[in-house]
Amino acid sequence: MLLTISTTHQPATELGYLLHKHPDLCQSFTLPFGQAHVFYPEADTQRCTAALLVEVNPVKLARRRGSTTEQYLSDRPYVASSFLSVAIAQVFNTALAGRSQERLQLAQTPIPLVARLSVVPCREGEGLLRQLFEPLGYFVSTTGHLLDENFPEWGQSDYYTVELQHTLTLAELLSHLYVLIPVLDEHKYNWINDEEVEKLLRHGESWLNTHPARKQIIKSYFQRPTYLTRPTLARLLQEENFDPDQAQEKYTQQEAAIETPLHFNEHRINAVVATLKHYGAKRVIDLGCGQGDLLTVLLKDSFFEQVTGVDVSSYSLKLARERLDRLPLPRNQWNRLQLIQGALSYQDERFHGYDAATVIEVIEHLDLPRLEAFERVLFEFAKPKIVIITTPNIEYNIKLKNLAPGKLRHQDHRFEWTRAEFQTWAERIGQRFGYTVEFQAIGEEDSEVGSPTQMAIWLG
Numbered sequence: 001m002l003l004t005i006s007t008t009h010q011p012a013t014e015l016g017y018l019l020h021k022h023p024d025l026c027q028s029f030t031l032p033f034g035q036a037h038v039f040y041p042e043a044d045t046q047r048c049t050a051a052l053l054v055e056v057n058p059v060k061l062a063r064r065r066g067s068t069t070e071q072y073l074s075d076r077p078y079v080a081s082s083f084l085s086v087a088i089a090q091v092f093n094t095a096l097a098g099r100s101q102e103r104l105q106l107a108q109t110p111i112p113l114v115a116r117l118s119v120v121p122c123r124e125g126e127g128l129l130r131q132l133f134e135p136l137g138y139f140v141s142t143t144g145h146l147l148d149e150n151f152p153e154w155g156q157s158d159y160y161t162v163e164l165q166h167t168l169t170l171a172e173l174l175s176h177l178y179v180l181i182p183v184l185d186e187h188k189y190n191w192i193n194d195e196e197v198e199k200l201l202r203h204g205e206s207w208l209n210t211h212p213a214r215k216q217i218i219k220s221y222f223q224r225p226t227y228l229t230r231p232t233l234a235r236l237l238q239e240e241n242f243d244p245d246q247a248q249e250k251y252t253q254q255e256a257a258i259e260t261p262l263h264f265n266e267h268r269i270n271a272v273v274a275t276l277k278h279y280g281a282k283r284v285i286d287l288g289c290g291q292g293d294l295l296t297v298l299l300k301d302s303f304f305e306q307v308t309g310v311d312v313s314s315y316s317l318k319l320a321r322e323r324l325d326r327l328p329l330p331r332n333q334w335n336r337l338q339l340i341q342g343a344l345s346y347q348d349e350r351f352h353g354y355d356a357a358t359v360i361e362v363i364e365h366l367d368l369p370r371l372e373a374f375e376r377v378l379f380e381f382a383k384p385k386i387v388i389i390t391t392p393n394i395e396y397n398i399k400l401k402n403l404a405p406g407k408l409r410h411q412d413h414r415f416e417w418t419r420a421e422f423q424t425w426a427e428r429i430g431q432r433f434g435y436t437v438e439f440q441a442i443g444e445e446d447s448e449v450g451s452p453t454q455m456a457i458w459l460g
Contacts, residue, residue: 001053001054001056001079001080001081001083001084001117001118001119002051002052002053002054002116002117002118003051003052003054003080003084003088003115003116003117003177004041004049004050004051004052004115004116005019005049005050005052005113005114005115005170005173006042006047006048006049006050006113006114006115006116007047007048007111007112007113007114008046008047008112009111009112010045010046011045012043012044012045012046012047012048013043013044013045013048014048014103014106015048015050015170016040016043016048016050017100017102017103017106018095018100018103018106018107018170019038019050019092019095019170020092020094020095020100021038021050023040023043023048023050024040024043025039026038026039027039029087029090029091031054031083031086031087031090032086033056033057033083033086034054034055034056034057034083035054035055035057036052036053036054036055036087036090036091037051037052037053037054037055038050038051038052038053038091039051039053052084052087052088052091052092054083054084054087056083079119079120079121079159080117080118080119080120080121080181080184081121081181081182081184081185082181082182082185084177084181085177085178085179085181085182088174088177088178089178092174095107095170095171095174096171096174096175096178096203097171098169098170098171107169107170107171108169109169110167110168110169111167111168111169111170112165112166112167113165113166113167113168113170113173114163114164114165115163115164115173115177116161116162116163116164117161117162117163117164117177117181118161119145119159119160119161119162120159120160120161120162120181120184121158121159121184121185122158122159122160122184123158125158126142126144126160128184129142129160129162129184131212131213131216132180132183132184132213132217133164133176133180135211135212135213136166136176136207136211137166137168138164138165138166138176139164139165139166140162140163140164141162141163141165142160142161142162142163143160143161143162144156144157144159144160145157145159145160145161175203175204175207176207178203179203179204179208179217180217182220183216183217183220204217263443264442264443264452264453265293267442267443267452267453268360268361268390268442268443268453268455269293269294269297269360271390271440271442271453271455272294272358272360272388272390272455273294273297273298273301275388275440275455275457276298276304276356276358276386276388277303279355279356279385279386279459280355281355281356281385281386282303282304282305282306282355283304283305283306283353283354283355283356284298284304284306284307284308284354284355284356284357284358285308285309285310285351285354285356285357285358285382285384286298286307286308286309286310286357286358286359286360287310287344287351287357287358287359287362287378288310288311288312288344288359288360288361288362288365289309289310289311289316289317289320289339290311290316290320291316291319291320291323292309292319292320292321292323292324293360294358294360295307295309295320295324295337296323296324296327299324299327299329299333299336299337300327300329302333304336305336306336306338306354307336307337307338308337308338308339308340308350308354309337309338309339309340310339310340310341310342310344310350310351311341311342312341312342312343312344313341314341317339317341320339321339324337344362344366344370344374344377344378345366345370345373345374345377346373346377347377347381348377348382351377351378351381351382352381352382352383354382354384355384355385355386356384356385356386356387356388357378357382357384357386357387357388358387358388358389359378359387359388359389359390360388360389360390361390361391361392361453362389363389363391364391364392364408364410364413364414364415364416364417365410365412365413365414366414367414375429375432375433379429379432379433379435379458380433383433383460384460385459385460386457386458386459386460387435387456387457387458387460388455388456388457388458389426389455389456389458390442390453390454390455391416391417391422391453391454392408392409392413392416392417392452392453392454393416393417393418393419393422393449393450393451393452393453393454394408394416394417394418395418395419395449395450396446396449396450396451396452397409397416398449399446399449399452400452417454419450419454422454422456423439423456426439426456426458429458430458433460434460435458435459435460436458436459437456437457437458437459438456438457438459439454439455439456439457440454440455440456440457441453441454441455442454442455
């Protein structure tokens with residue numbers, strides 16, 4: 001994917017001072033998903049153009065997620081997407097912040113700029129491109145591309161080369177690109193985690209609230225809602241009737257409508273409780289406890305001596321507390337329960353000292369970079385004797401009548417794994433952190449596609 005930025009401000013080579021990249025050099029930068037290169041195709045006093053070329057390594061990406069043909073064969077290495085936003089933030093960090101040690105006054109001065117993106121995906125057509133950029137003052141020109149030049153009868157593709165012209169500060173241009181490019185990304189933040197979304201939205205706070213398409217822009221981020229970004233989304237929308245927690249609840253209800261008739265959750269909870277008892281785990285911490293489905297069952301069973309629920313969402317913990325408070329338990333039994341707010345991707349001393357940790361239908365909600373951090377938090381630092389993780393089996397989805405083909409069970413799922421992918425991941429975890437691992441199918445098992453839920457049990 002390629003972004004070029006040109007100016008006719010004179011002397012034009014001062015663009016190098018603003019970008020903190022010398023026009024006479026070709027520089028390369030390592031990114032988590034590939035390489036970025038900055039070079040200048042033209043650089044003289046009349047006109048200067050800086051190019052940011054991002055090379056995405058598709059094999060590396062596929063291996064991080066588990067190898068499937070679909071992950072290798074995609075447009076991810078070639079089109080402007082969330083990867084480009086991350087590259088802008090890392091490679092042009094100082095320019096994005098509007099700082100320039102040698103040319104501070106110029107960094108704060110509007111200059112003629114032309115940005116060219118080759119190419120962007122836009123399934124909704126060039127109209128969306130204009131809706132995003134024209135209200136910000138850009139003159140937008142687009143060039144569509146045929147699906148195949150050898151077969152023009154196939155028609156136009158969803159890909160465009162876009163040129164944006166405006167007189168503004170370089171920081172403003174980068175900010176607009178940084179925030180708006182992911183809106184066009186139909187894969188929805190393949191590499192943007194919660195922290196990156198926070199940065200994206202923070203850069204848009206000065207202009208998003210007055211943008212005519214702000215609802216569409218913000219809600220496009222909300223298609224992948226996460227607990228950490230929902231407060232920011234709500235703040236930017238500034239609508240009294242918009243409740244991000246209610247939106248998340250809506251998605252959960254949609255998932256329940258798919259699973260409840262088949263009793264998936266009941267089967268999961270029963271399997272987890274039976275496993276905990278089988279291995280004699282009396283002190284249990286439930287990571288990502290949500291509204292307390294597992295906690296309710298554990299607390300009603302006197303076998304368990306300590307029951308702790310952890311969730312990043314204060315709203316979910318509030319609902320869990322209200323639900324648990326309704327249990328008819330003797331007064332002396334309540335000291336077995338603890339609810340704590342915490343993020344699963346950060347070390348937390350409160351996670352230590354338990355016989356077992358359960359993670360029920362949680363990992364599929366984590367971005368892949370955070371999944372790796374979660375692995376270390378749980379298996380390296382908390383290090384319980386037993387770890388139980390359940391996750392959907394994507395192969396089984398074809399048997400779910402209420403689920404559209406190709407859709408995941410919940411709108412917040414970042415992935416759903418096949419049995420082979422889950423087992424490969426679980427075995428790697430065991431080898432890395434010194435656990436043995438075994439697997440259990442949960443629910444009715446089909447001879448071809450397996451069971452609806454898959455469970456791994458790590459023993460330390």
